[in-house]
Amino acid sequence: MTILQMPVRQLGLMVNSFARASTCGTRLFELLDAELDIKDAPGARDLVVTEGVLRFDNVGFRYAGAGDRPTLSGISFEARSGETIGIVGPPGSGKSTIAHLIPRFYDVTSGSITIDGQDISKVTLQSLRKAVGVVQQDAFLFTTSIENNIAYGNPWARETRIGQAAEFAQLHNYIIGLPAGYTTVVGERGASLSGGQRQRLTIARSLMLRPSVLVFDDSTAAIDAGTEQRIRAAMKRFAKDRVTLIISHRLSSLMHADQILFVENGRIVERGTHEQLLALGGRYRALYDLQLRPEDDRPTALGAA
Numbered sequence: 001m002t003i004l005q006m007p008v009r010q011l012g013l014m015v016n017s018f019a020r021a022s023t024c025g026t027r028l029f030e031l032l033d034a035e036l037d038i039k040d041a042p043g044a045r046d047l048v049v050t051e052g053v054l055r056f057d058n059v060g061f062r063y064a065g066a067g068d069r070p071t072l073s074g075i076s077f078e079a080r081s082g083e084t085i086g087i088v089g090p091p092g093s094g095k096s097t098i099a100h101l102i103p104r105f106y107d108v109t110s111g112s113i114t115i116d117g118q119d120i121s122k123v124t125l126q127s128l129r130k131a132v133g134v135v136q137q138d139a140f141l142f143t144t145s146i147e148n149n150i151a152y153g154n155p156w157a158r159e160t161r162i163g164q165a166a167e168f169a170q171l172h173n174y175i176i177g178l179p180a181g182y183t184t185v186v187g188e189r190g191a192s193l194s195g196g197q198r199q200r201l202t203i204a205r206s207l208m209l210r211p212s213v214l215v216f217d218d219s220t221a222a223i224d225a226g227t228e229q230r231i232r233a234a235m236k237r238f239a240k241d242r243v244t245l246i247i248s249h250r251l252s253s254l255m256h257a258d259q260i261l262f263v264e265n266g267r268i269v270e271r272g273t274h275e276q277l278l279a280l281g282g283r284y285r286a287l288y289d290l291q292l293r294p295e296d297d298r299p300t301a302l303g304a305a
């Protein structure tokens with residue numbers, strides 16, 4: 001049986017287990033091990049998305065075997081459909097872990113996560129993962145055509161939708177310039193595509209699933225700033241009907257978010273819009289000064305602005 005002949009349900013499991021969980025080797029297997037513990041609760045019902053409100057309520061989390069120190073503590077925020085949340089913070093502060101809790105790659109240790117008031121630990125995994133798309137930095141690609149790679153969450157997808165998703169992800173023009181266009185086979189783990197093109201392909205794949213919550217986990221790191229800006233502009237229309245979470249080290253990727261959370265040591269230490277956080281003059285401001293503030297606008301050694 002080839003991947004394209006698999007029943008949707010089985011394919012869905014592969015999406016969940018491999019493509020979405022894929023980072024590089026060790027991390028992938030860690031995620032798969034963790035996933036074995038994640039099951040439907042007895043009597044679980046399908047998630048019904050109506051308003052599209054995502055809510056973290058005092059969420060705490062600790063990785064199994066990672067000692068006493070919690071990875072996340074007291075994480076609370078709410079996002080409504082159409083809103084973009086940016087998550088920023090130092091390496092290892094817990095940003096990706098926040099993202100991994102939404103599709104239940106792991107279960108929260110305390111507190112709760114709800115979508116439209118339904119606790120995600122009490123709904124069926126299949127319905128949850130249809131509603132939550134995660135685009136990761138080094139996503140898994142199958143050795144098959146570009147169009148199959150974009151569409152495999154939905155093997156009966158129409159060509160127009162595949163092309164539209166590729167256009168949103170700023171990949172369409174590149175694909176139609178290839179001799180075999182959308183039927184070009186990409187190599188093992190997408191070896192024939194550049195890092196940025198692979199990322200854009202996985203962005204297109206996530207768009208095909210039309211999730212209610214879409215998470216970009218540092219997924220534009222290998223994309224140059226100009227292309228990223230074009231993706232962001234194209235995505236504006238797409239973002240209207242869903243919650244978008246952007247996790248990035250690059251402030252330019254998330255400074256336009258409706259709400260920005262600055263995470264440090266597993267806690268949200270600052271929150272607000274870009275302007276509010278700049279005015280606060282704290283951790284976010286320091287990162288902005290480091291990354292984006294024009295050279296001639298920085299304080300000199302004598303303290304002049």
Ligand code: ATP
Pocket residue numbers: 030063064066071089090091092093094095096097098
């Ligand atoms: P980065 O910016 O480097 O991607 P991050 O802010 O996304 O980091 P996480 O990947 O969420 O941080 O990791 C938070 C903490 O949890 C880190 O100390 C990390 O080492 C630890 N961690 C991550 N994954 C696991 C795991 N599977 N098992 C145990 N500890 C883990």
